[in-house]
Every structure is written in C-alpha cells, then in structure tokens.
Amino acid sequence: MASSVRGRSVRLLETLMNRTLVNSARSVSRSVSGSVTCGVTLGCNTTSLSSQMPEWTESCHRCEVVCSGGPPYPTAQEPSPSSSPSPAPHPATLAEPDLLNMFDDIKKELRSQLDLHEIAKYYFDGQGKAVRPMITVLMSRAVNNHLHSDHRLYDSQRQIAKVTEMIHTASLVHDDVLDASDTRRGKPSVNFLYGQRKAVMAGDYILSVASTMLARIRNEEVIVILSQVLADLVQGEFMQLGSKENENERFAHYLKKTFKKTASLLAYSCKAVAILSGAEEDVQEVAYQYGRNVGIAFQLVDDLLDFVASAKVMGKPTAADLKLGLATAPVLFACEKFPELNPMIMRRFQEAGDVQRAFELVHQSDGLEQTQFLAKQHCQEAIKVISSLKSSPEQKALITLTDKILSRVK
Numbered sequence: 001m002a003s004s005v006r007g008r009s010v011r012l013l014e015t016l017m018n019r020t021l022v023n024s025a026r027s028v029s030r031s032v033s034g035s036v037t038c039g040v041t042l043g044c045n046t047t048s049l050s051s052q053m054p055e056w057t058e059s060c061h062r063c064e065v066v067c068s069g070g071p072p073y074p075t076a077q078e079p080s081p082s083s084s085p086s087p088a089p090h091p092a093t094l095a096e097p098d099l100l101n102m103f104d105d106i107k108k109e110l111r112s113q114l115d116l117h118e119i120a121k122y123y124f125d126g127q128g129k130a131v132r133p134m135i136t137v138l139m140s141r142a143v144n145n146h147l148h149s150d151h152r153l154y155d156s157q158r159q160i161a162k163v164t165e166m167i168h169t170a171s172l173v174h175d176d177v178l179d180a181s182d183t184r185r186g187k188p189s190v191n192f193l194y195g196q197r198k199a200v201m202a203g204d205y206i207l208s209v210a211s212t213m214l215a216r217i218r219n220e221e222v223i224v225i226l227s228q229v230l231a232d233l234v235q236g237e238f239m240q241l242g243s244k245e246n247e248n249e250r251f252a253h254y255l256k257k258t259f260k261k262t263a264s265l266l267a268y269s270c271k272a273v274a275i276l277s278g279a280e281e282d283v284q285e286v287a288y289q290y291g292r293n294v295g296i297a298f299q300l301v302d303d304l305l306d307f308v309a310s311a312k313v314m315g316k317p318t319a320a321d322l323k324l325g326l327a328t329a330p331v332l333f334a335c336e337k338f339p340e341l342n343p344m345i346m347r348r349f350q351e352a353g354d355v356q357r358a359f360e361l362v363h364q365s366d367g368l369e370q371t372q373f374l375a376k377q378h379c380q381e382a383i384k385v386i387s388s389l390k391s392s393p394e395q396k397a398l399i400t401l402t403d404k405i406l407s408r409v410k
Contacts, residue, residue, distance in 0.1 A: 133161035173203035236260030263295025300375035303328035334367035
C-alpha cells in the first residue's frame with residue numbers, strides 16, 4: 001500500500017498551484033515512507049510557549065532534504081567538516097521572548113467602548129497554538145542573520161507577527177459564525193456567547209485594528225501583500241461553499257482553497273518580514289515558499305486530525321468538516337477506492353447516514369495515510385528552501401518545526 005500512497009500523492013502534487021516543484025516531489029516520494037505518531041502538541045500561552053510544546057520523542061525524526069530541481073535559491077555556507085552538529089533548538093523557546101507580551105499588546109490595541117472590547121479580545125487568551133506569529137518571528141531572525149549576520153528582531157517585524165495573529169483570529173471568529181460552531185479551543189465560541197451579529201462586528205473590528213497597525217509600518221509593498229491575504233481569505237471561503245462536479249478537478253480546487261484559507265497568511269507574512277529585512281527577491285521567495293508549504297502541510301494535518309483525534313483533545317467536534325458538507329483531503333483520496341463517495345460529495349453529505357458512511361469509508365481506505373504523506377512532502381519542500389539560508393538557531397528551529405507540525409495531535 002505504501003507504494004500506491006506515494007505514487008498517488010506525487011500525481012496530486014502536479015495539481016498544485018504555481019511554483020509546485022514536480023521533480024522535487026518525485027524525489028521525495030522515493031525516500032519518505034511510514035508515519036509520524038509521536039504525538040507532540042503545539043501549545044502556547046502568554047507566560048510560557050515552551051511549557052506546552054515539549055520535545056518530541058525518538059520516534060519522531062526530521063525529514064531529510066533529498067529534493068532536487070526547482071527555482072534557484074541562495075546558497076548557504078557549508079559548515080566545516082570538523083564542526084559537530086549542534087542540537088536542534090526548540091522553536092517555542094527561541095520565539096518566547098518575542099511573543100511573551102504579544103497577547104497583552106494586542107488586547108491594548110483592541111481597546112474600545114461598550115462590550116466590543118470584551119468580545120474582540122475573547123480569543124486572545126493565550127490558549128491558541130500561536131504557530132503563525134512564532135514562524136513569523138523565527139523567519140525574521142533567520143533572514144536578518146542570513147543578510148546582515150544580525151539576530152535582532154526589528155520592531156516592524158514584531159508588528160507583523162501581531163498583525164498575523166489578529167488576521168488569523170478574526171478569521172476564526174467569522175468561521176465560527178459561518179459554521180454556527182458552539183465551541184472553539186474547548187470553550188464556548190464567540191457567537192455562542194454574544195450572538196452572530198456581535199461576533200461578525202467583532203471580527204470586522206479586529207481586522208480594522210490590524211489594518212491600522214499595518215499602515216503604521218509605512219511600507220507600501222508590505223501593506224499590499226498582506227492586503228492580498230484578506231482577499232484570499234474571502235475567496236477561499238467562497239470556494240468552500242461549492243463542490244466541483246468534475247472529479248478530476250476536485251483536488252486542485254481543494255488545494256487552491258487550502259492555500260487561500262490557510263497558507264496564504266503564512267506565506268505572505270514570511271515574505272513581509274523578509275521585505276522589512278531588506279531582502280532581494282530570491283530571499284523573499286525562500287520565505288514565501290517556506291510559509292506556503294508549511295501552511296498547506298498544517299491544513300492537511302488538521303484535516304487528518306478531524307478523522308482521528310477525539311473531540312476532547314481537539315477542543316471542537318470531530319468529523320466537523322463532513323457535518324459542514326466539506327470534502328477534505330482524506331475523503332478525496334478515499335474516492336479512488338470508494339467511488340460511492342462522489343455523489344455524497346456533490347450533495348455535501350446532506351442525506352441521512354452520509355456523514356457516518358463517509359467517515360467509515362475514509363477509515364477503510366488509505367486516505368489518511370495519503371494525506372499524511374502529502375503533508376510530509378510539503379514539509380520536505382519547506383526544509384529544502386529554508387536550508388538555503390545561512391545556518392542559525394532560528395533557521396534550524398524552522399526545520400525542527402516541520403516535525404512538530406506533522407506530529408501534532410490537536
């Protein structure tokens with residue numbers, strides 16, 4: 001089955017958006033097999049990022065960089081043969097000083113009259129994973145070191161990390177309204193507590209404050225590319241409302257939607273901090289491609305967990321996507337073995353028994369294994385591009401982070 005998983009995943013990579021490196025994917029598929037099941041969580045709170053992000057077990061290993069081909073990335077200096085490899089730094093430990101007061105700073109920015117402030121700050125409680133600002137500050141320091149041999153984080157780059165978290169959180173508020181979700185992160189959702197109208201306005205308010213913070217950076221190029229993120233979020237949501245009748249177009253549709261809803265924010269945030277570092281286009285592309293590939297991998301794992309993790313661990317109902325009528329990667333992969341899923345997809349699992357039947361068929365197929373393998377391939381590509389930057393603790397942490405994304409359990 002492993003060979004069929006690899007072959008199918010590679011073929012699907014060819015449907016990716018622009019910049020997908022087909023030769024690299026084929027090379028990866030020959031060298032990666034098995035699954036990562038060490039069960040590391042990506043946790044975060046305002047007092048200690050690293051306390052909720054423990055070291056992974058020995059069964060969790062870093063993917064080797066075996067890709068070939070692709071665009072020309074800047075070449076990093078090779079380490080001396082006599083130098084001994086340093087232990088991989090913990091991403092949360094490195095990012096913690098930069099993010100320690102982030103949620104408090106955001107809540108100060110959101111201050112307003114009446115109860116709008118209370119609603120807007122509700123999700124900024126430090127219980128989220130904070131993956132996006134973590135990656136943003138690590139990328140900032142990695143690029144600063146690569147270009148200037150300077151590990152400092154610029155104030156403008158720290159501002160991007162805050163804006164990134166605010167855009168993400170606003171999207172969660174809006175998603176919970178659209179999906180009529182009652183819970184988020186194991187507690188009542190904003191719309192459940194305050195109602196849909198107030199929740200929508202709170203999400204809009206968070207975006208407006210984030211836009212003001214972004215404007216204060218006074219970099220036109222950065223403002224333009226992060227404005228693209230907002231457009232992508234809306235377009236991705238619209239794409240999620242429909243299903244492609246042509247079965248051959250569904251996975252491409254799903255991947256494009258995944259980029260717009262999840263990966264765009266990471267890709268453009270990483271590119272933004274590279275611009276603020278004074279990077280030329282080649283280094284900007286490195287940052288962008290790392291964020292894009294990690295973002296897609298993150299969503300693929302999220303879609304997998306919807307089928308295998310418990311509701312208690314996830315902090316929200318499982319099989320939630322099926323109940324919302326969404327066909328994610330595990331379902332689309334399972335269609336190859338069970339064509340009866342196709343009419344269910346078109347009717348968005350609305351008939352009695354559709355959700356349970358689809359759930360069972362996914363587990364009877366190799367859809368979960370193929371989804372995990374595809375996530376690994378994207379992490380391989382992320383490792384390849386970030387390895388072109390000069391070695392630094394932050395660059396190594398960005399490599400380490402790919403393992404933690406693959407092995408997370410919530």
